[in-house]
Amino acid sequence: MIDYLRLLDADAADHKAVTGVLRRFPLPPEWGVDLYLLDESTHPTGSLKHRLARALFRDALRRGALAPGATVVEATGGNAAVAQAYVARLLGHPFAAVMPRRSAPEKIARIEDLGGTVHLVHPPLAIYDEAERLAEQRGGHYMNYLAASADAIAASAGGEDDIGHVLFERLPVVPDWIVVGAGSGGTATAIGRRIADISGETRPRLAVVDPENSAYFPGWAYGADDYTTGMPSRIEGIGRPRVEPGFDASVVDVVMPVPDAASLAAMRFLCGTTGLRAGASTGTNLWGALQLVAQFVRDGRRGAIATLICDDGDLYPTTYWSDAWLDEKGIAIEPWTKALEGFQRTGVLEPPSP
Structure with missing residues (x-):
């Protein structure tokens, strides 16, 4: 009889060395803030x-x-x-x-x-x-x-299929904030439940970033688990027209809305700054993480923030990485790119004026 669980364990072991690599986003050392990115783009299928x-x-x-x-x-x-x-x-x-x-x-x-x-x-x-x-x-x-x-990840707690376990295993410090998006809600819930196991002042906080048309931010803001928008997200992998049952709002500290133009500008900003070519959901994560970095700089705080590189940007040559697609969708990223470039110089991240 085939040992199916052993086959799954072997797949995890075979790819462990090249998946979940921890990277650091370059920030001026005088800011005193470290930004870590767990790279999930190198899985055999290209995503977390x-x-x-x-x-x-x-x-x-x-x-x-x-x-x-x-x-x-x-x-x-x-x-x-x-x-x-x-x-x-x-x-x-x-x-x-x-x-x-x-x-x-x-x-x-x-x-x-x-x-x-x-x-x-x-x-x-x-x-x-x-x-x-x-x-x-x-x-x-x-x-x-x-x-x-969420339940499937919980059943794999402590192993390579548990993204919360992998993240904390790779991080050299316990971060002040972890920033993730929510599609099914499983990743956010798994990390939130992992955070709940940490006690004391070192316990991180969890920020969920949410793209346009998604129900997670308004559902969290209004305390409505059944909130629906009826609109699809343009950011693949995150954002849902309804709050999914796998999302546990009780383990989340804040939900941050992120405009799609900000996500796509941050995706390209990541590539220009580090050479890492990721998808749009990574851009959403990065915009939220950099907003928190800017708060730390403004308040003169030192600390660490962690987020995820969700998937490989080469999966999206005709959409997120296509200028023609951006024009077709009416998404202007230039003002947001300028905001990110200004942040890189000053530590201040101001969304462009409408």
């Missing part, structure tokens, strides 16, 4: 969703929800589906991604290249019901990462 995929499969296997050889179905066309396609192939499971009809061809190709099949549906919100129907039809398992991610 690789750890989540392993955790989801591990949890489903342990619970007996996933029978050997059964079809795995997921409702998304993003990095979560790509990572699950990889793990499904590793374990010998057929994989099917249910995606909106207008999904980008390169996303479809990435899933198919890993042996998965793609089912396109319309309207976009129909993907969830269709994934459930397809899994039932095939006698398979609907992974449903939006609902299952």
Whole structure:
């Protein structure tokens, strides 16, 4: 009998040396602030969703929800589906991604290249019901990462699939703040629960950064767990039109709204400053982290802040890294780029005037 859990452990061990590398963002030493970035872009599938995929499969296997050889179905066309396609192939499971009809061809190709099949549906919100129907039809398992991610990561506590464990293992100090985005909410919740295990004055605080059209900031501000916007996020991997069940607001200290133009300017600013080419959600993280750095500088405080490089920027050549795409979407990043350049000189980060 195949030892599926051993295969997952082997995948984690094989890639541990090159994933989750801790990097430092260059800041003037006289500011007395360190900014650390945990680089999750070097996973085999290019994003932090690789750890989540392993955790989801591990949890489903342990619970007996996933029978050997059964079809795995997921409702998304993003990095979560790509990572699950990889793990499904590793374990010998057929994989099917249910995606909106207008999904980008390169996303479809990435899933198919890993042996998965793609089912396109319309309207976009129909993907969830269709994934459930397809899994039932095939006698398979609907992974449903939006609902299952937080519990799956919790079940992997202390291992390589637990992003909170990995972050604190790599950091040389306990930071004052950790900054992350929220898609399913699993990453933020996992890190928040890890923080809750720390006592005393060294306990970090957790900031969740939220892009335009997402429900997490207004839901947190109004204390409404059922808040919905009905609008999709343009920043892949984070932001949701509803507050997902995997998001635990009780472990979050603050939710910071971030304009999409700021995210994309910060993404390119990271590359220009460090040579690291990441995706837009990393830009969202960086903008929020730099806002906190600016507060430290203003208040004359010393300390440390940590955030994540979420995925590889080379996954987005026709969108976030395309000037033509920015023009098509009407996103002007130049004023935000100037704000970041000014911050680099002065330590003051002021959003551009409307």
